[in-house]
Structures are given as C-alpha cells and as structure tokens.
Amino acid sequence: MPALQLNQKPAIFWHLLFIWLVLPFTATPLFAQExxxxxxxxxxxxxxxxxxxxxxxxKYTKKxxxxxxxxxxxxxxxxxxxxAFTRGAPEHVIDPLLFTFLDEAVNWxxxxxxxxILDNHSFDPIVSxxxxxEQILEKVWAQMAQHYKDRSDRIYYEILxxxxxxxxxQWNAIQGRIxxxxxxxxxxxxxxxxxxxxxxxxxxxQLPVYHYPKxxxxxxxxxxxxxxxQGASWVEPSLVxxxxxxxxxxxxDMPALPNSLRGxxxxxxxxxxxxxxxxxxxxxxIDIAAHFKETRNVPVFCGEFGVFQPNSRSEDRVFWYxxxxxxxxxxxxxxxxxxxxxxxxxxxxxGANFFEQDLNTPLLQALGFNIPPQAPYVKQPLTKxxxxxxxxxxxxxxxxxxxxxSYDFYADQKPNNGRYSLxxxxxxxxxxLSFNFQPDIDLSLLRQNGFALDFIFRATSPSTSFDIRFIxxxxxxxxxxxxxxxxxxxxxxxxxxxxxxxxxxxxxxFYEQGSWDNAWFAPDGKFDWTNIxxxxxxxxxxxxxxxxxxxxxxxxxxxxxxxxxxHSVYDGKVTGIFTPNEKxxxxxxxxxxxxxxxxxxxxxxxxxVDLINNLGVSVQxxxxxxxxxxxxxxxxxxxxxxxxxxxxxxxxxxKVVILH
Numbered sequence: 001m002p003a004l005q006l007n008q009k010p011a012i013f014w015h016l017l018f019i020w021l022v023l024p025f026t027a028t029p030l031f032a033q034e035x036x037x038x039x040x041x042x043x044x045x046x047x048x049x050x051x052x053x054x055x056x057x058x059k060y061t062k063k064x065x066x067x068x069x070x071x072x073x074x075x076x077x078x079x080x081x082x083x084a085f086t087r088g089a090p091e092h093v094i095d096p097l098l099f100t101f102l103d104e105a106v107n108w109x110x111x112x113x114x115x116x117i118l119d120n121h122s123f124d125p126i127v128s129x130x131x132x133x134e135q136i137l138e139k140v141w142a143q144m145a146q147h148y149k150d151r152s153d154r155i156y157y158e159i160l161x162x163x164x165x166x167x168x169x170q171w172n173a174i175q176g177r178i179x180x181x182x183x184x185x186x187x188x189x190x191x192x193x194x195x196x197x198x199x200x201x202x203x204x205x206q207l208p209v210y211h212y213p214k215x216x217x218x219x220x221x222x223x224x225x226x227x228x229x230q231g232a233s234w235v236e237p238s239l240v241x242x243x244x245x246x247x248x249x250x251x252x253d254m255p256a257l258p259n260s261l262r263g264x265x266x267x268x269x270x271x272x273x274x275x276x277x278x279x280x281x282x283x284x285x286i287d288i289a290a291h292f293k294e295t296r297n298v299p300v301f302c303g304e305f306g307v308f309q310p311n312s313r314s315e316d317r318v319f320w321y322x323x324x325x326x327x328x329x330x331x332x333x334x335x336x337x338x339x340x341x342x343x344x345x346x347x348x349x350x351g352a353n354f355f356e357q358d359l360n361t362p363l364l365q366a367l368g369f370n371i372p373p374q375a376p377y378v379k380q381p382l383t384k385x386x387x388x389x390x391x392x393x394x395x396x397x398x399x400x401x402x403x404x405x406s407y408d409f410y411a412d413q414k415p416n417n418g419r420y421s422l423x424x425x426x427x428x429x430x431x432x433l434s435f436n437f438q439p440d441i442d443l444s445l446l447r448q449n450g451f452a453l454d455f456i457f458r459a460t461s462p463s464t465s466f467d468i469r470f471i472x473x474x475x476x477x478x479x480x481x482x483x484x485x486x487x488x489x490x491x492x493x494x495x496x497x498x499x500x501x502x503x504x505x506x507x508x509x510f511y512e513q514g515s516w517d518n519a520w521f522a523p524d525g526k527f528d529w530t531n532i533x534x535x536x537x538x539x540x541x542x543x544x545x546x547x548x549x550x551x552x553x554x555x556x557x558x559x560x561x562x563x564x565x566x567h568s569v570y571d572g573k574v575t576g577i578f579t580p581n582e583k584x585x586x587x588x589x590x591x592x593x594x595x596x597x598x599x600x601x602x603x604x605x606x607x608x609v610d611l612i613n614n615l616g617v618s619v620q621x622x623x624x625x626x627x628x629x630x631x632x633x634x635x636x637x638x639x640x641x642x643x644x645x646x647x648x649x650x651x652x653x654x655k656v657v658i659l660h
Contacts, residue, residue: 040075079121145185231311249277403431465490605647
C-alpha cells in the first residue's frame, strides 16, 4: 500500500502525534486524573505519640491490616507525628526506633497489596504556622525518601497535614522546595500535596502548578462544621455544650444555641444552618475540589472527612457519611475517612472495639464497605495466662501511665532478654505506670487456679518502695468505687542492686487497699476480680528520687519458669552470659496456718527466711539449713510472703495465709 501523503493522514495520526510532542513537556501527564487507590481509613493514635518511645506499637498488628482490607478498603492513611520522632535541631535526625516500627507497617501493607500513605501529621501550632517549618521538613523528608525509595510503589509521602496560619504564597513555595528535596532521593513514589488553611478545598486554587510528576492533591472535608464537630473540646470556642444538631437541617430538631457560643463565629454558623446544613450545600462545597481536579487535570484525594460521634444523632451521622462518600465517588475523588477506631471511627460508641463484635454496621453500609458477621461481646472469665509487657505491650492493653516521671517502653540498656525492657525514672509520689485492659477482664478463675503476676525486675540504689495493684471497674452504683487490690514491694522482697531478679506474686496475695475516687474510701470488701480495669505500678509510698526501675516479661501466668540472664559485667558490654542455678524449691505448710508454719528447702548450705507482711515489712526472720519452723501465733490474720535467700544470694518467694 503506498504511503499516505501528509494531508491524507487519518485523524488518529494527528492525535497520536500531538500526544508524542506535548506529553514530555506537560507538568502532569494527560489522563492521569485518577488516584491509584479508591477508599480507606485513617489509622490514628498509633504513630501519634509525643515521642517515639511512647508509641504503643502492638496497638495494631498485621491482623488489623487484614481486617481493614476485608472491609473493601485498598488504602490506609497513617498519621505520623514525624517531627517529634527526631533528635531535634539542627539536623532533626529521625530516631532509628521509628523505622523499626514503621518498616513493619510497610511490610504488612506490601504483603497485603494495600496502599499506605505516610502522612506527616506533625501539628505544632507554633512551628507549623511559621516559615521555619521548612528547616524540619527538609531534613525529615530527605531521610524518609532515602529510607523508603526502594519499597513498593504503593507507599506514598504526604508532606504535611493541615498547614495553617501561614500565607498561601509562603506555604506553596515551601511545599515546592520539599517536593524537590524528596525527588533528589526518590523519583518513584507519589507525593501528596495540599493547600494551606488546614488543607482547605477553598485554597486548592491558590496552589501553583508544580512541575513534577506523580503528585496527588489532597483536601479535607468537615462541613457543616457545627454538625461534624458538635461536642468537640479542641475547637475555639469549645463545642462541648452543643449536641443533637441535625443533618440535614430540620427546624423541629434544632437544639438551642448554648450561651457560651453567643457572640462568636459559631453563632453566625448556627444562624446560617438552614442554608448550610443541607445536602445541596455539601455537594456545592465538594464541587470546589472537583472543579480543581477537572480544570487542573490532576488527581485529587480527600484525606479526611468525618463526624464526631458522642454528641451527634446516629442516623444523621450515617446519612452525612453516605451523602459525602457517594458524591466524592461520583466526582472520581478517592478518600480515607477519619478514622478507624476512636470518636470519628467505624466502631460503636462505648463498645469493646472488637472487629467481630463492635463495628457500626449502618455506618459501614453508608461508606460502601463490606459488613463482616457480627456477634455480641460477652465477657468470660479468662482461662489462660497472658502477657502484659514483653518487649511490647500485650494484646488489648493500653498504656495509661500518668504523672511527671519518665518511662520508656523500649529501653535497650542491658535488657534481660529480648530487645527491650520498660524503664521508669524520676517519678514523683503517686505517679504510676498503668496498663489499661480494653475491654475490662475477669481474673476470678485465674486467681482461683493459682495464677500469679510474674515479672523480672531490677533497680538501682537507693532502695525505695512502690505499690503494685489491680484496679477494678467503677460501676453505676453510687456506692461503688474503683477499688484496689495490691501489695507493696521493697528491698525486703527484691534487692535494688542493679541486677535482674525474678518476682512472682500470686494473685491471692493481693489484698484490698481501698479506693481513691475524688476522696479516700476505706476497704469495704467490694473488690471485684471479675471486672478488672487496669494494673498499676505506683509510687504510692513516696517519690522514687534517684532510684531507677526496670521491668520486663510481665505476665499473668501459672508457670514459674522465668530464667534470669545476666551480663557478667554491667557496663553495657556483654562479656559473658550465664544462667543461675535452678530456683530454690520451697515447701510451706500448713497453708493456711494458725500457730506455726514449717519451711523446707532443697539446697544445701545456710538459708535465710523472711516472713513479709502486706506492707512489705519483714515480721519474722531466721537462718537455717533445710528446715525451720516459725511461730505465727502473734501475727494478725492475712496473706504473707515467705522469701528465702540461699547461700548464692538467690531469692525465691511463696505465699502463705495465716488465719486465727
């Protein structure tokens, strides 16, 4: 077939020629409007600690990623308090521990073919509103891009969440330079960029054309604000007094305007709610972002949208989500809702937050997610032991520590075994390491079956004392309080010599201590082992002062098999590791006792025995070989600890009940 003359070329030829000539010079490729993912959630309050060593890493696991994917989600936006996880100015070197944790999350996402957005969610009202934020962004993103440049293309970088208090011109210029910083390290991954004024859709039009490929433009949507944030305490003025705002607007359902909002911008929003609280208005505002997407021919993503749950009507909340979600999808805008758990989340309010029991199924339906089978949660007595802390917090346990003391869940100086231990220093009186069980647990059967709180411990001198206690759950009964069952540990029970020691405290040795509930309530025999809220280690007797404490391998267990591994030189260098001899075998009888107890041990040589009361005070002491009898006739009834120290200095404990 003869070649066609130039003026005889078909129309498709000119179309392809145009693409070939223009495409290399276009900032954003033609037909690249769509984001590579569709829908998902924000996984909040995980990497949002005040510093990296306070991250509760086991709060989420790969199983949670699998659950999220099973809903039909293909993306997780992971807010990260990135600026707080560095070693500070001027270099802002990221703590390697962050990469230890974050790499695992990246691994899970890659294994499951989930898209994962690494969202720099640093939100400092001082730093992020000033141009100086560029100095931090430049450092942290160079490191992040270098670290993740070779990972799958389903990893995304979001430069900064909700920049605010800074002009469009200043922020846009800073963002452009940070894109360049990332691109010097990584040309593979998408970068998510947003406008100032809290990623407002109103400010998208002020963004320049960034001449870089693989950019996604983001905005957040929380309108009408009085509806989505009713009950919120973090806004100014506070919306805590506002509840039951309807959506859409219904005059008969409008609550009265709280007096605290009169004369503020919230009053104007309230007066305009008849116009602003409608489906039409919501769509009109989303259209601003959709118009930007269409006119700029760029991919656009809604990174956050949601309704604060506590003060909003459930049916109105569900309707709002369905309205926003369906219109975003109609406009071809991908989204991640805010959030998964917590008060904007996908779970029922005041539930146990279990995936199999507590998902808000009407909300899932409104978001177009799959609905897994649900069954009601019924608390049952625990029948097996469990870990509270072993390098990481145990499953369904949350750090609820309080006070001014410093704690580190990932202390890596001379751990006994594993990678980390839990350290505690500079604690003032009444400061506490607190392990909150979510949901509350029933320990009654474990207590009956001889289980114990088992852990390893070391401390530096000077010696001190502290309390270990379980706290039960305060019920709606006005005469009920969060009762304590605990005991006091001091050097009479375990040495403060800088070395690791095994401590085993039978649950039956914990005695009721009363309750603090805005006032002190004396013990009343009401402690409830079927309804345990948390375990606390508390500087109840006084401040720790210069004493430093470490804990590891904290279990509720019926196994007394802990092994202590000691460094032969405690200078941070492992010059030899050994295991002490087997633990001393103690036999204490009768138990319960009245007038006399007999103590037998198996090891040869001189042994010392201490009989320790519930205050941690030794009330009887003796040295012996093999066997000794102690008079208990003058001692008050109660639970005591029998502690024996053999000739090698190894200590073992057992409990005995004295009844008269």
